Amino acid sequence: MSAPLRANPINAPHIIDRAVVRSHAKRGERLADRAFALAFRGLVYAQIWEDPVVDMAALEIAPDSRIVTIASGSCNALSYLVADPAQITAVDLNTAHIALGRLKYAAFRHLPDYESLRRFFVEADNKANLAAYRQYLTPHLDEPTRRYWEGRDLAGRKRIGGFASGIYKRGLLGNFIGMAHLVARLYRVDLRAILDAQSIEDQRRIFDEKIAPVFDKRFIRWLTNQPASLYGLGIPPAQFDALAGDQRMANVLRARLEKLACDFAVGENYFAWQAFNRGYGKGPDAPLPPYLQPANYAKVRDRIDRIDWRHVNFTDHLREQPDTSLDRYILLDAQDWMSDEQLTDLWQQITRTARPGARVLFRTAAEETLLPGRVPDETLSHWDYSEAEARDLIRADRSSIYGGLHLYRFKG
Known part of the structure; x- marks a missing residue:
């Protein structure tokens, strides 16, 4: 699959505005939304903050699973490869997150060994990473990705320099x-x-x-x-x-x-x-996400071509897919941002594209699922949901920042 490095037209800030700015809100609320949308255009998460171990247990990914997930830092999309799915599409509105995912793709494909990969993404603060970037990665990056990493941030620093000085200290969350x-x-x-x-x-x-x-x-x-x-x-x-x-x-x-x-x-x-x-531990026994664990290196490297990164709205991507063509949907917490109309559109597309046995996993800031009363019963009637299971899932999530974690199963 050659799609992961496809050069999409990724400079489209209006996509984020459309997702975040509430058109029917009061003027002051719209201004606050626009301020957030502006902040969200840069790198937000160098590491995703959803637990992939919990995700994989809930999703029960199978060899024929076709997955669509929001990319964010791409840690979870890459970690899902450990479960051996057929295909993963990682979508995101944020150009920096797409560039980060494609950089990780190139690193697994072209860095010479696990030690090089570990230095780049675990230590992530070694000047040798800049030489590795130039020697092994630059020749294989699509033009928008290379332009992003060799461009400069608001402080005037080359973005790729983050891997020589601590990439997890950068970005909106790193600064926070x-x-x-x-x-x-x-x-x-x-x-x-x-x-x-x-x-x-x-x-x-x-x-x-x-x-x-x-x-x-x-x-x-x-x-x-x-x-x-x-x-x-x-x-x-x-x-x-x-x-x-x-x-x-x-x-x-x-x-x-x-x-x-x-x-x-x-x-x-x-x-x-x-x-x-403010970064992973560097000791040999320090905990790491599944995709960076040495025991999983060969699996992720050998399956890396199964991931396709796309700069597109989740719902718009689903609109382009055939009926009954997808199995697993991971929405992170994106639905917390959505209006009732957007939620309904999203779930109609999920229901249309779901294959038998499909599952949807998402998180919420509050403890309860936000769908009842906002998505039509006619659409939700196709899905099973367990409150008890949701409570068990959120208790197991090590990231600990969300109020709820919810799993819906397709009934047909």
């Missing part, structure tokens, strides 16, 4: 996490301390004594109550209220961070390392 570390230090708290914990009980003690009290500070409670302050988490204004519910945002964020810090051993949770270390 860096700011969180800075604010914590102002209160004399070192967030990295939790990574030295020797047990879950030790993690709990450090969180309760050091981290939790920061969320009670007056400035933090004010700051986190401003929707713009959470743009760095990839949370648009339309999702802010769903995330907060009837609580103060500081309390919600404390609860989500508490789960990340205390519910899973840090030695087994690479999401905790990204949050508290």
Whole structure:
């Protein structure tokens, strides 16, 4: 399959505007949406924040599965290759995410060995990566991808330089996490301390004594109550209220961070390392996403041509597919942004293209599924949903930042 490096016309910011800006909202809300859309045009996630291990367990990917997923940082799309599907299409509105996915594709195809790949994407802060980029990757990149990585960010830095100085410290989320570390230090708290914990009980003690009290500070409670302050988490204004519910945002964020810090051993949770270390651990036993684990290197490399990256709206992509042609749909949290009309259009296309046994997996800022009452019953009647299963799934998700994780099964 040669499609992964197809040169799509990827400079189309109106695609993001159309997805994010609420046309029927008040003027002030539309301005906030446009501010978020502007921020979202650059790199947001150098690493995706959905747990692929939970995804694969829920999806039960089979050898004939044809998957459509939102790409984001492409960590999960690449990790799904471990389950040996027939085909994966990774779509995204964000040009930077498409460029990152295609760079990862080229790295698996053309870097000489696992050690080179590990240095590039696990360490991700070694000047030798720039030489590897020039020698092994540049000749094989499509022109838009090469132009993106050799272009400069708002600080005037070449984007590919992120792999010599810590790519996980860049992007909207990387900058947000860096700011969180800075604010914590102002209160004399070192967030990295939790990574030295020797047990879950030790993690709990450090969180309760050091981290939790920061969320009670007056400035933090004010700051986190401003929707713009959470743009760095990839949370648009339309999702802010769903995330907060009837609580103060500081309390919600404390609860989500508490789960990340205390519910899973840090030695087994690479999401905790990204949050508290601003990058993966470099030790030989440090936790990594499935696609970067040495035991999976050969599988991912040998199956890498099964992925196709496309800069397109998810619903628009489905509109181009034949009836009963797809098996697995992964929507991340994109539906939190959508109007009722957009949700209905999306689910009508999902239902039309679903093959027998198809599954849809998505996350929400709030705990409950958002579909009933917003998508017509006629469409949802084709799908089975279990609230109990949803609660089990979200408890297992190590990233810990979402309120709900939902799985729908196609009845036909």
